[in-house]
Amino acid sequence: MKESKRDFITGAEVVIKACRDAGADIMYGYPITPTCEILSGWINEGYASLQTEDEIAAGFGVCGAVLAGQKAFTASSGPGHILLQDAFAMAEGMRLPFVMIVGQRGGPSSGTVIYSQQEVMLSCFGGNGEGMRFVYSPSSLNELYSLTRLAFNDAWKYRFPAVLLTDGYMLKTTGVIEWEKIKDVENSPTFTRLSDGANVHWPNIYTAEEELYEEVMVMNKDYKKAASKVAKAEEYLTKDAKILLVAHGIVAASAKEAIVELRKKGVKVGLFRPTTLRPFSKKQFDKAASNKSVKKILVAESSLGQLARIVHDEMDPEICKPFAYLQKPALGIEIEDIYNFVLKNNK
Amino acid sequence: MPEAKFCVGCGHPIALMALNKVLDEMGLTKKAVLGLDIGCSLLAWNYLPVNTFQTHHGRVTPTMLAFKRARPGSICLAYAGDGGSYAIGWQSLFHAARRDEPITVIVINNTIYAMTGGQTAPTTMHGEKTPTSPNGYPDEPFHGPEILKDIVKPGAYIARTAVNDMAQMRMFIKKAIETQQAGHFSLVEFLSLCPVNWHTNGPDTLKFLEENMKPVFKVGEIAG
Ligand SMILES: Cc1ncc(C[n+]2csc(CCOP(=O)(O)OP(=O)(O)O)c2C)c(N)n1
Numbered sequence A: 001m002k003e004s005k006r007d008f009i010t011g012a013e014v015v016i017k018a019c020r021d022a023g024a025d026i027m028y029g030y031p032i033t034p035t036c037e038i039l040s041g042w043i044n045e046g047y048a049s050l051q052t053e054d055e056i057a058a059g060f061g062v063c064g065a066v067l068a069g070q071k072a073f074t075a076s077s078g079p080g081h082i083l084l085q086d087a088f089a090m091a092e093g094m095r096l097p098f099v100m101i102v103g104q105r106g107g108p109s110s111g112t113v114i115y116s117q118q119e120v121m122l123s124c125f126g127g128n129g130e131g132m133r134f135v136y137s138p139s140s141l142n143e144l145y146s147l148t149r150l151a152f153n154d155a156w157k158y159r160f161p162a163v164l165l166t167d168g169y170m171l172k173t174t175g176v177i178e179w180e181k182i183k184d185v186e187n188s189p190t191f192t193r194l195s196d197g198a199n200v201h202w203p204n205i206y207t208a209e210e211e212l213y214e215e216v217m218v219m220n221k222d223y224k225k226a227a228s229k230v231a232k233a234e235e236y237l238t239k240d241a242k243i244l245l246v247a248h249g250i251v252a253a254s255a256k257e258a259i260v261e262l263r264k265k266g267v268k269v270g271l272f273r274p275t276t277l278r279p280f281s282k283k284q285f286d287k288a289a290s291n292k293s294v295k296k297i298l299v300a301e302s303s304l305g306q307l308a309r310i311v312h313d314e315m316d317p318e319i320c321k322p323f324a325y326l327q328k329p330a331l332g333i334e335i336e337d338i339y340n341f342v343l344k345n346n347k
Numbered sequence B: 001m002p003e004a005k006f007c008v009g010c011g012h013p014i015a016l017m018a019l020n021k022v023l024d025e026m027g028l029t030k031k032a033v034l035g036l037d038i039g040c041s042l043l044a045w046n047y048l049p050v051n052t053f054q055t056h057h058g059r060v061t062p063t064m065l066a067f068k069r070a071r072p073g074s075i076c077l078a079y080a081g082d083g084g085s086y087a088i089g090w091q092s093l094f095h096a097a098r099r100d101e102p103i104t105v106i107v108i109n110n111t112i113y114a115m116t117g118g119q120t121a122p123t124t125m126h127g128e129k130t131p132t133s134p135n136g137y138p139d140e141p142f143h144g145p146e147i148l149k150d151i152v153k154p155g156a157y158i159a160r161t162a163v164n165d166m167a168q169m170r171m172f173i174k175k176a177i178e179t180q181q182a183g184h185f186s187l188v189e190f191l192s193l194c195p196v197n198w199h200t201n202g203p204d205t206l207k208f209l210e211e212n213m214k215p216v217f218k219v220g221e222i223a224g
């Protein structure tokens, strides 16, 4: 943590500091906008690193380091994130605490290079498995720091891979971080099954279908147990809300500011903001959504419904409330956009 | 989509002009297909009067060899940076060369990853400083053409030229395309210019090419 009370700092610098404070020993990476500054910044600090020949090698580099008991991470975006899902799937299968910082950019394909919320599905379900990973979505620089720390801690504590899901606006722009508002936490210790002479024989491929089934069911049990601790969300003015807004990341930051203005006009609107997209805070959401005062649920996101899909998938089917969507794939969502959208739906 | 432009003093447009001239002279403009890697190569998407498309970073070679197999009469040009060719795309390039796929690969060697801000590439030279090698690159640079020379089949063509030698560029591109027409693999590496990421002015940019790059990367015909 920092001695100064606040800093004027970029998101990339925040990530580097958080990874270091979380005890990260090494970064494996390949340059891609908007996460280049994490790689070059980490290297320029003199910390251990390897710029690999591509993201496939970076991802398996993280796996190898973690197998050996090191805290390792990578950072990428879009097309690079797709390639990293290969190694991330191995981490999921072998319960490796693989930490990946994702700065979402516009997609599909090379798309645009700074911003979107289109890597939600890839982060949550990008492997050939059941999506047993943790995905954190910060809304501010303070949270970028604390959720990065948490991603390392949860990954090592529960042995599931973790994604810190952010975007290029957050990483590239300079803002104020208020250190005094961040609670310091203890780091999870590292471990390795493969200590010298341990004589461990560790498969990730199975001949008997029942064997894999058993393995996945154990994993599922562990994941569910972890989920009850890991899943988190913030509620803002939801108690009396007639309109329940759902948003994550920097869209949720705009939503909060829109709500302040709307409340001044007497519009009863509140925000449900998942800080983990996976696991999703299902119970808390169901409670907020089933609140009698809630007449309509609005989901706002910079994608064509990736957050909405999660909400619908997780929500108790008994909750019958009308929905409306503000969806701008790979476009920023401004305070005014949300303000007008809520007003339109408040008739 | 707005027109994308190369920076002033860039080597990419010089190499592309040479390519265009040769295609025109050979009467192949209509048969040519230009596949672009992602890197500053992508800026060429509307630059030449030939069918052009962008692919992914490192993936232009496998895309173009399949295009060629589907349409053998076309002239397939896979255009990429040194990172796209020798780092993320090396595996595909290596096997395309080994199988003698009849395409022409054009590699723009500017010793760095230009599009993403000048990070270290496989071609970064010993001691060269980049944002990811702040103390100077500790390794030796990668010589793609020299390695491929040992694995290509008879009939393949591999050469290295530089963007300040128009006559040589045109001669090598012509031979490479003739090689493709004869059914063999060809590759030409161009020593290029990137004043933006080298942080050089006009004269120093050419000096970097002549005095730093040329002694390390020998121009000339390497195979065929
Ligand atoms: C899978 C993937 N990883 C990373 C990137 C980001 N990226 C875009 S261009 C580039 C490097 C370009 O360098 P080079 O191929 O040498 O071409 P140049 O820009 O120097 O011409 C990178 C790493 C990407 N688009 N896709």
Ligand code: SF4
Pocket: B005, B006, B007, B008, B009, B010, B011, B012, B040, B043, B110, B114, B115, B193, B194, B195, B196, B197
């Ligand atoms: S960054 Fe370098 S290689 Fe890219 S267009 Fe500019 S001068 Fe050319």
